[in-house]
Amino acid sequence: xxxxxxxxxxxxxxxxxxxxxxxxxxxxxxxxxxxxxxxxxxxxxxxxxxxxxxxxxxxxxxxxxxxxxxxxxxxxxxxxxxxxxxxxxxxxxxxxxxxxxxxxxxxxxxxxxxxxxxxxxxxxxxxxxxxxxxxxxxxxxxxxxxxxxxxxxxxxxxxxxxxxxxxxxxxxxxxxxxxxxxxxxxxxxxxxxxxxxxxxxxxxxxxxxxxxxxxxxxxxxxxxxxxxxxxxxxxxxxxxxxxxxxxxxxxxxxxxxxxxxxxxxxxxxxxxxxxxxxxxxxxxxxxxxxxxxxx
Amino acid sequence: xxxxxxxxxxxxxxxxxxxxxxxxxxxxxxxxxxxxxxxxxxxxxxxxxxxxxxxxxxxxxxxxxxxxxxxxxxxxxxxxxxxxxxxxxxxxxxxxxxxxxxxxxxxxxxxxxxxxxxxxxxxxxxxxxxxxxxxxxxxxxxxxxxxxxxxxxxxxxxxxxxxxxxxxxxxxxxxxxxxxxxxxxxxxxxxxxxxxxxxxxxxxxxxxxxxxxxxxxxxxxxxxxxxxxxxxxxxxxxxxxxxxxxxxxxxxxxxxxxxxxxxxxxxxxxxxxxxxxxxxxxxxxxxxxxxxxxxxx
Numbered sequence: 001x002x003x004x005x006x007x008x009x010x011x012x013x014x015x016x017x018x019x020x021x022x023x024x025x026x027x028x029x030x031x032x033x034x035x036x037x038x039x040x041x042x043x044x045x046x047x048x049x050x051x052x053x054x055x056x057x058x059x060x061x062x063x064x065x066x067x068x069x070x071x072x073x074x075x076x077x078x079x080x081x082x083x084x085x086x087x088x089x090x091x092x093x094x095x096x097x098x099x100x101x102x103x104x105x106x107x108x109x110x111x112x113x114x115x116x117x118x119x120x121x122x123x124x125x126x127x128x129x130x131x132x133x134x135x136x137x138x139x140x141x142x143x144x145x146x147x148x149x150x151x152x153x154x155x156x157x158x159x160x161x162x163x164x165x166x167x168x169x170x171x172x173x174x175x176x177x178x179x180x181x182x183x184x185x186x187x188x189x190x191x192x193x194x195x196x197x198x199x200x201x202x203x204x205x206x207x208x209x210x211x212x213x214x215x216x217x218x219x220x221x222x223x224x225x226x227x228x229x230x231x232x233x234x235x236x237x238x239x240x241x242x243x244x245x246x247x248x249x250x251x252x253x254x255x256x257x258x259x260x261x262x263x264x265x266x267x268x269x270x271x272x273x274x275x276x277x278x279x280x281x282x283x284x285x286x287x288x289x290x291x292x293x294x295x
Numbered sequence: 296x297x298x299x300x301x302x303x304x305x306x307x308x309x310x311x312x313x314x315x316x317x318x319x320x321x322x323x324x325x326x327x328x329x330x331x332x333x334x335x336x337x338x339x340x341x342x343x344x345x346x347x348x349x350x351x352x353x354x355x356x357x358x359x360x361x362x363x364x365x366x367x368x369x370x371x372x373x374x375x376x377x378x379x380x381x382x383x384x385x386x387x388x389x390x391x392x393x394x395x396x397x398x399x400x401x402x403x404x405x406x407x408x409x410x411x412x413x414x415x416x417x418x419x420x421x422x423x424x425x426x427x428x429x430x431x432x433x434x435x436x437x438x439x440x441x442x443x444x445x446x447x448x449x450x451x452x453x454x455x456x457x458x459x460x461x462x463x464x465x466x467x468x469x470x471x472x473x474x475x476x477x478x479x480x481x482x483x484x485x486x487x488x489x490x491x492x493x494x495x496x497x498x499x500x501x502x503x504x505x506x507x508x509x510x511x512x513x514x515x516x517x518x519x520x521x522x523x524x525x526x527x528x529x530x531x532x533x534x535x536x537x538x539x540x541x542x543x544x545x546x547x548x549x550x551x552x553x554x555x556x557x558x559x560x561x562x563x564x565x566x567x568x569x570x571x572x573x574x575x576x577x578x579x580x581x582x583x584x585x586x587x588x589x590x591x592x
Contacts, residue, residue: 186396193356193388194458195380195413208400 023288030284036277037219044093051090056083059242067260077262079253085263088244089270095238095245096274099160099229100222106164108218111171112210116202118172119179130176136169141228149237156239159232163225174217178210212289216282223278230271246271297369299466299498300338300355301331305364307350307522324350326522327364332466332515337492337499339513339530341506341545347522348502349391352470355500356388368466384414387459388468392475393451397443403429403454404439410461428457432487449480453487460491468500473508485512506549510534518542 024030048054052075062082070077076085118129141163148162149155182188183206191205232238233247241248246267253264305328308321325347332338342348353359355366357377366373368385376382390396397406407425416424426436432453443451452472459467469488473481485508492499501513509516510530517527518541526539537543 186390186392187398189358190388190390190396190455190458191398191409192378193358193383194410194462195383196409197413200409200413205398205401208398211400 020288024284027284027287029280030288033219033277033280033282033284036273037281040093040274040277041097043090044097047090047094051084051087053084053087056087057091057242057244067256067263069260070262070266076266077260079249079263080256080260085249085266088249089246089267091244092246092249092267093270093274095156095233095243096226096229096271099156099163100225100278102160103164103167103225104218104221107167107221108171108214111168112175112207112214114168115172115175116179116206116210119176120183120198120202120206122183126176129172133169133172133176136166137173139166141166142231145228145232145237146235149232154237154240159229159238163228167221167225170221171214171217174213175210178213179206182206182209212285216286216289218282219278219285220282223275223282226271226275226278297334298331298367299334299336299369300500301365301367301370302351302355303329303365303367305329305351305354305366306362307347307354307359308362323522325354325361328519328522328524329364330515330517330524330527332498332500334465334498335492335496336514337501337512339509339516340500340502340519341504341509341516342519343504343545345521346519348504348519349470351519352388352468352500352502355386355468357382380414383410383464384462385464386466386468387462387464388470389452389455389459389472391471393448393455394443394475396455397451399443401442402439403441403443403446406443406454407439407458407461410458414462424461428461429454431460431491432457447480448476449484452476452484456484456487456491460495463495464497466498466500468502470502471504472501474503474505481508488512506534506545518545 024034043050052073060081060083062078065074065078065082066080068074068078068082074084074086076089079085079088114129114133118126144166145159145162148158152158188201188205191201196205229238230245230247230250233245234251236248236251238247239245241252249267250264250271253260253262253267256263305325306323307325309324310318311320311322313319328347328351330338330340340348340351350359354361355373357373368376368382373382397403404422404425407428408421411421411424412418422439425439429436429438434450434453434457438446438450438454443454446454452475456472472488473484476484488499489512491497499512501509503509513530515528516530516533517524518533518539519525520539520541526533526537526542533542534546537546
């Protein structure tokens with residue numbers, strides 16, 4: 001009998017999802033990164049219910065409790081008007097994560113589509129898209145955000161749009177280089193000869209092969225966007241007070257250094273940990289996908 | 296009998312560039328090749344790697360443009376036709392390596408659905424057609440949900456064959472369909488292709504360097520050497536009385552098991568030394584001493 005065609009029921013089939021989960025769970029970097037990211041997202045969503053002083057988000061003033069060091073009542077101490085810093089840090093995560101979500105939510109679809117088009121079609125399409133990308137890459141996002149804030153008004157929406165307007169370039173480059181390699185693969189040629197539409201080839205044949213690289217890039221980027229966002233609000237160009245923001249808190253707390261160190265160091269540590277979490281997750285995902293490619 | 300495919304004076308030049316990108320000459324990958332395939336027959340195109348076999352296949356599929364020459368399908372030139380869906384319904388191809396001709400991120404069923412969707416099979420009938428096609432290539436229908444990496448090489452090539460047959464083509468190009476497979480699996484894939492050819496009345500262009508497969512499968516053989524057809528004719532006569540030195544060399548290098556097969560080997564003295572490569576041939580044309588002669592003197 002044909003042993004090649006008879007193997008209809010292999011001994012035990014583990015689902016792909018389970019295999020991937022198993023490999024993921026054995027990678028400490030990825031697990032720690034994922035744990036930090038999930039905790040940060042949950043904390044941000046549940047902020048009004050898990051924080052001890054949710055009313056301290058607004059313009060509350062309590063001068064009797066100002067500059068208190070970390071204690072059982074105020075875990076991260078209090079700021080110069082007596083508000084609980086822990087509460088404000090948790091609420092500040094909302095702004096940071098929202099920024100990452102919006103910037104990447106714009107940059108990924110735009111950058112990926114342009115990268116696919118440039119890589120697959122080549123010729124004039126490639127020249128126009130890739131030269132535009134080179135130009136946009138030459139402008140640092142922070143400088144762009146400063147310029148936009150100077151011309152328009154310094155607020156969160158403008159900052160997000162300014163960063164997003166430049167961030168797609170990295171995704172375009174990444175997807176472009178992958179598409180260039182995949183374009184000559186036999187499965188793409190097979191799809192062409194089988195009559196598949198260009199849309200099908202780009203988004204159904206090539207894109208699924210970019211997903212692992214995109215996932216790695218996205219989680220690494222999320223950490224970086226959060227840092228850029230914090231830098232912007234540190235400079236006073238992000239969301240405006242009294243809404244809590246991690247970068248703004250580091251900036252206002254720095255006036256009281258080194259005596260009341262917790263006012264800037266602890267929000268700064270929060271930025272660090274969240275950005276680190278995304279980076280660890282990205283590195284972990286890369287290890288995971290690299291293993292798959294070698295397999 | 297009518298000719299399914301007719302190729303006349305087909306030539307493909309690839310420019311050779313020096314390190315500064317200046318064109319310094321041409322490689323004649325395919326050089327004035329002519330042959331025709333009768334409807335329902337198998338034409339075997341033999342030759343070693345680099346002889347231009349795959350370039351011919353790619354030109355028929357429209358994946359490469361001929362420098363000159365004509366390709367006629369059922370008597371009509373394919374110029375301007377390739378790449379259209381109507382053309383894809385007549386001619387399909389099975390690629391050499393099933394590992395790379397199937398998208399690793401798509402299930403078998405999704406891969407087979409590509410030609411179905413492109414050629415207007417209603418969505419509701421996809422499942423039934425995929426099952427039919429898998430049965431046609433003797434695979435279990437539940438393979439539709441598997442990914443290529445879960446399949447063996449032979450199974451993957453069967454999927455590739457099923458996908459090519461989804462549009463019910465008249466001419467199927469087989470570009471070394473078994474060269475990436477184990478010998479034991481090769482035979483079964485070839486048997487399948489023979490059965491399918493008879494059942495569906497397919498015309499095959501079979502491209503291979505493996506002459507033992509060619510002998511059992513092809514009706515007519517063309518031997519390709521450095522882009523030129525050096526010998527062509529009915530399989531039996533080419534194998535029994537090879538006329539060209541290169542054909543003899545190819546035949547003599549087929550490993551044999553039985554004494555019966557050994558008796559079929561040509562007894563004519565062979566070319567001494569290595570077969571000249573394309574560069575050596577160019578050097579020869581420019582007046583250098585042939586390598587094989589140099590070793591004799």
